[in-house]
Amino acid sequence: MKKYVCDLCGYVYDPAIGDPENGIEPGTSFEDLPDDWVCPECGAGKEDFSPVD
């Protein structure tokens, strides 16, 4: 599963880690994150993320 980087603040979403503080289990792909999920660092929406090459 691909990692995604927040274009605004540089936070990297790693599916292996998820975002447990905000209810996202490890193993959740970026695509499967709910539409209203936001960057835990800066509040950017999913549309502000780019895949990490």
Place this chain on the structure above:
Amino acid sequence: MEKYLKAVKLTDKVYWVGAVDWNMRYFHGYTTERGTTYNAYLVMDEKITLIDTVKKGFKDELMARISSVVDPSKIEYIISNHAEMDHSGCLPEVIEEVKPAKVYASKNGKKNLCDQLGEMDIEVVRTGDSITLGNNKFFFIECPMLHWPDSMLSFLDQEKVLFSQDAFGMHLAGTKIFADQYDPNVIEWESKKYYANILMPYAPRVIKLLDEIPKLGLDIDLIASDHGPLWRKDINYILDMYREWSIMPPRKCALVFYDTMWGSTENMAYSIADGLRDAGIDTEVACLQNVDRSNIITKIQDAGVIAVGSSTINNNYLPTMADVLSYSKGLKPKNKIGMAFGSYGWSGESIKNIAAELEEMKVELVEDNYVVKYVPTKEQLEDGYNRGMRLGKTLLERIAAFEAN
């Protein structure tokens, strides 16, 4: 030492109670030739409210100005719109002294304030939340990454003041309180410099916010930021400028910047600049020995063309160039065309390394590298002039294409 200072009345119930830092010249890498202010505001409604504080070391100035209006212990609420140290540095001391009933911040504000300054009892507010002070209500609008994750705007409805934290600010120390009381050229330069150095990488967010503000239906008479003078007659001016700077359309301007060891790269810069000039482009030349990164990025903001040159030293460009390229790349300028140039003695890496950095910066290199060994001949300088001329012509085409879209 005792302080005797006065607040400035802005509206019926709002006072400026900030601090003026006349001596500030270096703001985390940004040269602040005109000093700065740390603006804080007092709302004298039934629930007396303080918006933001000031940098550590300026607390006495803040408290003296508050005391010229009211006993600081009467403050009930403190709102922190921005957690950066120049607005929050003395927050723990102010809380200790004032003992407010509530301190408000965004979710990230609470986190960032506590991470930096230690645990504090902070109530989280979100976009759409409001608090009632008496006659006035405060509405909150989160604006993350403009320019920190915690950034938030607060709108005071009856006084019609938008407290915008760092957005729409500038580093300009003065005794005048409103932007319209200053030389407009100074205001344009300092607000553009602030935008370029602080907000440029978040341009998409700026545009989003500018689109949102009218939809919120706020009746704004005054924009009160956390640095420099405030906007009253010229609210539309600064909103329009922010949109323009965020879109960053190619403009008929060029910047040739360089550093040089023995004058050859400088000589090349001058020929390029004359070519650009003769193509009808408003061209500026800057030697990095004399112009610092924060002024360079302000000029890059406007420049449709950037020509960037350095001699080679120790298999790379000169250290001033490393400084400016690293800083500028992080700020993510866009819609630029350019060229790398420089003279060298033997290995000559500087030019291709500049070109690589410019490509990473998404500058479109429309001319191949302009390289000279040791000292340029007249023919080589003529080549530089012609390159400048072509860069200028290409820019004019790009401007036409941009405008056609």
